[in-house]
Amino acid sequence: AFYNEGIIKNSNFSRYSARLNVDQILSDWASVSVGLNYIHNNSDEIPNGGIAEVYGALTGANFNNNNFNPAPDADGNYLSPAGFVANPLEVIETFKFGQQTQRFIGNTQLKLSPFKGFDIEYILGFDTYTQKADGFIPVGANGVPLGWARTAIATSQLINNDLNLRYTANIGANVQSQSWLGFTVQHDESTILAITSNRLSPVVQTTDAGTVTGRGDSKSERNIQGAFFQQTFAFSEKLYLTGAIRVDQASPFGENERTQSYPKASFSYLVSEEPFWKEDIGVINTFKIRASYGQSGNLSALQAYERYANYNPQPIGGQTGLIPSTRQGNPDIKPERQKEVEFGFDMGLFNNRLGLEFSYYDVEVQDLLLERTIAASTGFSSRLENVGTMTNQGFELMLRAVPVQVRDFSWKLTTTFSQNKNKVEGIEGGLIRLPKSFGISVARNGEPLGVIDGFYYARDANGNILLDANGLPSRATDENGVVLRKTIADPNPDWIGSLINEFTYKKFSLYVQLDAVQGFEVFNFTDRVNSRSSFGGGFRDAQEIRGELARGYNNAAYNIWERYIEDGSFVKLRELTLSYTTNPKTPAISNLRIFVQGRNLLSFDDYNGWDPEVSSSGQTNGVRGFDFNEVPIPRTLRFGIGLTL
Secondary structure (H helix, E strand, C coil): CEEEECCCCCCEEEEEEEEEEEEEEEECCEEEEEEEEEEEEEEEECCCCCCCCCCCHHHHHHHCCCCCCCCCCCCCCCCCCCCCCCCHHHHHHHCEEEEEEEEEEEEEEEEEEEECCEEEEEEEEEEEEEEEEEEEECCCECCECCCEEEEEEEEEEEEEEEEEEEEEEEECCCEEEEEEEEEEEEEEEEEEEEEEEECCCCCCCCHHHCEEEEEEEEEEEEEEEEEEEEEEEEECCCEEEEEEEEEEEECCCCHHHCEEEEEEEEEEEEHHHCHHHHHHCCCEEEEEEEEEEEEEEECCCCCCCCCCCCEEECCECCECCEEECCEECCCCCCCEEEEEEEEEEEEEECCCCEEEEEEEEEEEEECCEEEEECCHHHCCCEEEEECCEEEEEEEEEEEEEEEEECCCEEEEEEEEEEEEEEEEECCCCCEEECCCCCCCEEEECCCCCCEEEEECECECCCCCECCCCCCCCCECECCCCCECEEEEECCCCCEEEEEEEEEEECCEEEEEEEEEEECCEEEEHHHHHHCCHHHCCHHHHHHHHCCCCCCCHHHHHCCCHHHHEEECCEEEEEEEEEEEEECCCCCCCCEEEEEEEEEEEEEEECCCCCCCCCCCCCCCCCCCCEECCCCCCCCEEEEEEEEEC
């Protein structure tokens, strides 16, 4: 069980789950296993507002002046000086939003070994869930005076069938061959049934108490099938060569792109198994070099019917009718194709008390899937297209150490460090504005995906901000007075690292994890809103009052987005876990673990917002580092008991 009390009052999240795994040996050459997992989630939610809504609690707090009292008056009415947004306390106390999810995951696995070296594995899996969401805003609410109610039910079912055949044989005394042949068939379908109403009757909170303003009933299905063959040769258990090919077909792919194939190859060489190494290099007891090349496809960005121009039902003159979707279909759509080259080494020293792993990679993503805004004259507003390429180059480093290992006490240390350089190329027109960011996040040729494009200060030749006679700044313009835009921030970090310490004393253990993300920038859009005097002004108004800034500076700088770019670098105490493990002397329980865990306990950063790690789009579609009315990642405390039977 898990319960999380939300950061905003009257919000919470709870989860209950149960898991069962059963293994049964049928004979000396056959076995079967069954796994079942049930999960129930329930949440009471308070809408934030932000990009999609004007009625959120945070939107109400930020767009209202800071000198009004959000408490209700003597008649129970909530005031909102801004008018077009809700009173934040009104949202917390009178709005009702929530979700309930029930999920059931299961699998059956059959393993057969009919003769030596030959194995057959068949897996039947399913994943099904039902999610119900409700929303209610009472009549008379600020920003939504007619009231509002919505109910939506979403269901999803996924069934997968996987058949894998493996044959292992020795070729001579020093060569082993392992051949894999696999097939997969997957079907998934989802439905959404939703109804929205306004002009609600007093008191009643259901959609049938008002005028229906929207209804939807949709269903989508996908079929995916694939096959692969993989061959591995092992020479003297130290040199391994692997080659493979995978072929996939999926219903969302365009008619002429229905079949996609992906090759791969790899090798690894355990140099430390050579006689010369064992004799002459004793301190490094294991050393392996490895390299690989592979291609893969990304289906996640493709919805079931992207290749079609879809139509939605719409009553016309009291009769049943259809209207086209605002998103144009693309009959030639295909999955992104990723090509990756990687090489590195693994090393163990002092009987593996010290370990080092290094990997360098060069990844090219072709046929990048991005939503493009298209001319309204086409009858549509956007279209998902395969446009351009994206490259990622970088390295990953992991160091493992056991500084102390004695009878009752051990200390294990793991640290990671990685850098990645990202770049987009080949976009027609040079730039695409990404959705869910007011068009601020972009894909621009020659720059990382998701850089922030905006207005910037007019400066002199030395880089100093130009001020007019009243001490006020202005936006940069060209010689014709046209306001200029450019890349003003990069939300992609320079490096990411972590430090993990694990201490064990007898039956007690302590786990401490620090995460660091450094060298990335955030557009604090919330700060931009707050900087206007009409919305409260915040600490920036105080700067004008104290004479640190000229009167009117904040209003003049409101549309100079460069001002609201901040360093988002942080170090977080990501996890702290204390546990006690014992082996009860009972026939029913073989292992008992009791633990208390805290996550996201501390954040060390210079960010003026609540949390530099959040983003209004949820890190999707390349939009990162855009903070607008987002609550921070919650600090959580857990207490648990684990039993092994």
